[in-house]
Amino acid sequence: MADRKAFRASILHCLADPGEQADSAAVQYIEDGILLVEDGHVAALGPADAMAATLGDDIERVDHSGKLILPGFVDCHVHFSQLDIIGSFGEQLMDWLEHYAYPAEEAFADAGHAQEAADFFVDELLRNGTTTALVFPTVHPQSVDAIFTAADRRNMRLLSGKVLMDQNCPETLRDDPETGYRESRQLLEKWHGKNRLGYAITPRFAVTSSEQQLKSAGRLAAEFPDVHVHTHLAENRDECDLVATQFPWSRSYLDVYEQFGLVRERSVFAHCLHLDEPDRQQMAKLGAAIAFCPTSNLFLGSGLFDLRAALERGIRTGIGTDVGGGTSLSMFRTLNEAYKVLQLQGQSLPGFRALYLATLGAAKALYLDDKIGNFTPGKEADFVVIDYAASSLTERRLSQSADIAEKLFALITLGDDRSIATTYVLGTPV
Ligand code: GUN
Numbered sequence: 560m561a562d563r564k565a566f567r568a569s570i571l572h573c574l575a576d577p578g579e580q581a582d583s584a585a586v587q588y589i590e591d592g593i594l595l596v597e598d599g600h601v602a603a604l605g606p607a608d609a610m611a612a613t614l615g616d617d618i619e620r621v622d623h624s625g626k627l628i629l630p631g632f633v634d635c636h637v638h639f640s641q642l643d644i645i646g647s648f649g650e651q652l653m654d655w656l657e658h659y660a661y662p663a664e665e666a667f668a669d670a671g672h673a674q675e676a677a678d679f680f681v682d683e684l685l686r687n688g689t690t691t692a693l694v695f696p697t698v699h700p701q702s703v704d705a706i707f708t709a710a711d712r713r714n715m716r717l718l719s720g721k722v723l724m725d726q727n728c729p730e731t732l733r734d735d736p737e738t739g740y741r742e743s744r745q746l747l748e749k750w751h752g753k754n755r756l757g758y759a760i761t762p763r764f765a766v767t768s769s770e771q772q773l774k775s776a777g778r779l780a781a782e783f784p785d786v787h788v789h790t791h792l793a794e795n796r797d798e799c800d801l802v803a804t805q806f807p808w809s810r811s812y813l814d815v816y817e818q819f820g821l822v823r824e825r826s827v828f829a830h831c832l833h834l835d836e837p838d839r840q841q842m843a844k845l846g847a848a849i850a851f852c853p854t855s856n857l858f859l860g861s862g863l864f865d866l867r868a869a870l871e872r873g874i875r876t877g878i879g880t881d882v883g884g885g886t887s888l889s890m891f892r893t894l895n896e897a898y899k900v901l902q903l904q905g906q907s908l909p910g911f912r913a914l915y916l917a918t919l920g921a922a923k924a925l926y927l928d929d930k931i932g933n934f935t936p937g938k939e940a941d942f943v944v945i946d947y948a949a950s951s952l953t954e955r956r957l958s959q960s961a962d963i964a965e966k967l968f969a970l971i972t973l974g975d976d977r978s979i980a981t982t983y984v985l986g987t988p989v
């Protein structure tokens with residue numbers, strides 16, 4: 560017998576990119592709806608009055624009336640090893656890595672520490688309504704085991720893979736091209752495709768990899784075309800200068816990765832602040848994706864991401880928190896900063912498009928939109944229940960909104976983890 564559950568609430572999800580004009584045909588909103596879940600997958604959704612009569616008696620009914628169901632959020636770029644240094648004062652990227660990120664990552668040589676941190680991290684993701692993430696662990700294989708174990712215990716869809724770094728970083732955090740390749744391959748074979756987990760080949764960024772290492776990462780990518788590639792690209796001016804010096808033959812930073820076969824479908828590049836038009840054309844053509852990380856870009860003083868250029872060019876783009884350079888795991892807080900980054904450039908981010916970037920758009924960026932991102936029947940039932948009255952101010956403000964577009968935008972501006980009443984993974988509350 561199928562396990563059937565009917566969730567009653569307002570329901571909102573994206574069908575396509577609503578764009579800067581907030582095209583309401585790109586979203587579906589049901590004020591009083593039912594989301595029908597069978598064996599952890601979406602079976603149907605529709606108005607409650609029409610659907611209630613058809614449900615039968617063998618169904619579990621869950622009443623979230625007065626609240627809002629959204630698809631689970633998808634975080635396209637985050638470091639689970641950096642939670643302990645989130646909010647560290649006063650540096651830009653290269654100094655921040657040296658003074659905060661690398662020392663924190665050294666602790667992950669200890670498998671016990673890695674597992675405790677991974678369990679805490681995925682619980683924080685879920686508490687913030689994030690049900691899928693593309694995660695940087697550390698150079699240590701045990702950190703990869705830890706994050707996959709933590710996600711698998713909670714039935715989460717999650718992507719990760721061993722960080723590759725063999726130069727320009729502390730000795731204690733270095734691998735070499737040969738061990739990096741071998742350990743990545745072992746971890747890939749152990750975890751990729753297990754339940755809801757997927758492997759990502761993860762060179763940290765061009766600065767910390769020799770040409771030999773990028774070459775061996777590219778070899779692995781060629782051998783396993785269905786795994787992801789995950790790295791950083793063109794975040795900070797000093798970083799870009801280092802890459803230009805290190806790879807004098809390259810046309811651009813992106814070109815370094817491309818020459819080693821690392822720019823392709825399922826490649827996800829965090830940041831991408833300093834791209835030129837040929838870079839954008841190449842990313843679109845090769846099917847690579849961008850993780851736009853607004854809180855990190857502001858916090859580390861890296862710059863302003865040109866979302867309009869990326870989307871007009873047709874590049875798959877999702878949102879990333881980039882904790883611990885980023886300052887929150889909350890998608891609401893992240894989207895709120897994205898709006899401001901775009902405001903400073905004369906671009907707009909209506910609530911519907913913001914929702915898209917954190918759900919269906921992110922799922923497309925990760926090539927997971929056949930499985931997650933909205934409530935198309937057959938997809939996995941990962942969703943969040945939003946409490947409009949999580950604080951007295953949101954309750955007051957949201958109750959005065961004229962329509963769902965206004966309400967969603969104010970929710971994004973004011974909301975945080977308190978707004979997430981319940982997170983469901985495969986139709987089960989976590
Ligand atoms: N570039 C290389 N490593 C990192 C990192 O850990 N965080 C950020 N924001 N950028 C990076």
Ligand code: ZN
Binds near residue numbers: 695881
């Ligand atoms: Zn990052």
